[in-house]
Amino acid sequence: MTAGVRLVVLGKQGAGKGTQCVRLSHRYAVPHISTGDMLRAAVREQTELGLKAKTLMDSGQLLPDELIMGVVAERLGERDARTRGFLLDGFPRTIGQAEMLESTVAEAPLDCVIDLEVPTELVMNRLVSRRVCTACGAIYSTSQPPIHGWVCDNCGGEVIQRKDDTADAIMVRLQAYEKETRPLIEFYRDRGLLETIDGSEDPDSVFAVTVAIIKKRQADQSR
Ligand code: AMP
Numbered sequence: 099m100t101a102g103v104r105l106v107v108l109g110k111q112g113a114g115k116g117t118q119c120v121r122l123s124h125r126y127a128v129p130h131i132s133t134g135d136m137l138r139a140a141v142r143e144q145t146e147l148g149l150k151a152k153t154l155m156d157s158g159q160l161l162p163d164e165l166i167m168g169v170v171a172e173r174l175g176e177r178d179a180r181t182r183g184f185l186l187d188g189f190p191r192t193i194g195q196a197e198m199l200e201s202t203v204a205e206a207p208l209d210c211v212i213d214l215e216v217p218t219e220l221v222m223n224r225l226v227s228r229r230v231c232t233a234c235g236a237i238y239s240t241s242q243p244p245i246h247g248w249v250c251d252n253c254g255g256e257v258i259q260r261k262d263d264t265a266d267a268i269m270v271r272l273q274a275y276e277k278e279t280r281p282l283i284e285f286y287r288d289r290g291l292l293e294t295i296d297g298s299e300d301p302d303s304v305f306a307v308t309v310a311i312i313k314k315r316q317a318d319q320s321r
Pocket of ligand 1 (some may be wrong): 156190191
């Protein structure tokens with residue numbers, strides 16, 4: 099069996115984190131832990147967390163750190179994440195979350211942090227045309243829809259436009275990214291974990307570059 103991996107994937111909304119994480123999770127057989135997907139499921143199921151999260155999410159604002167941290171710590175404590183590793187997509191989003199993650203994974207640290215760099219004009223275009231599967235998180239677009247109507251090719255789930263993929267909510271989310279999340283680039287650069295990848299290339303090329311970087315990191319670690 100292939101080795102697992104322990105990765106954080108950073109990048110603006112629409113940088114391609116979800117698309118790459120779906121592929122990487124198959125390649126390395128590790129769980130794709132997307133806090134956005136977990137929160138959307140909580141909203142659908144109307145759990146206590148979902149009820150607290152809904153308004154903030156619809157308007158594009160971040161949830162307070164204390165609401166999200168327990169959910170992630172619990173997920174990272176599950177057997178698959180402990181034994182094989184994980185891909186974190188959409189977490190951490192603030193320095194407070196990154197510090198919490200650092201202490202949670204202190205015994206088996208991250209392999210690296212991938213930052214997908216994409217110009218803002220490109221992410222705006224990607225986000226307004228984006229469509230997502232409500233069941234498995236697979237990502238489509240109006241120009242590359244599923245084969246049979248808005249039904250997911252992978253799992254048969256319903257493919258929809260997210261409520262926060264509107265021009266207003268996208269602006270709020272990009273501002274939150276600049277203010278709260280961009281400082282993580284320095285945070286991880288200081289720790290020698292950062293790998294910056296051009297996310298404006300096509301998904302196959304981005305995937306190939308990412309896999310090559312992970313391979314090199316893992317080879318360096320085992321020396
Ligand atoms: P995403 O699918 O990653 O774009 O997340 C959708 C929304 O969920 C965000 O706009 C936030 O409202 C919320 N969210 C997801 N992850 C986090 C996080 N790590 N911290 C705070 N809020 C989050």
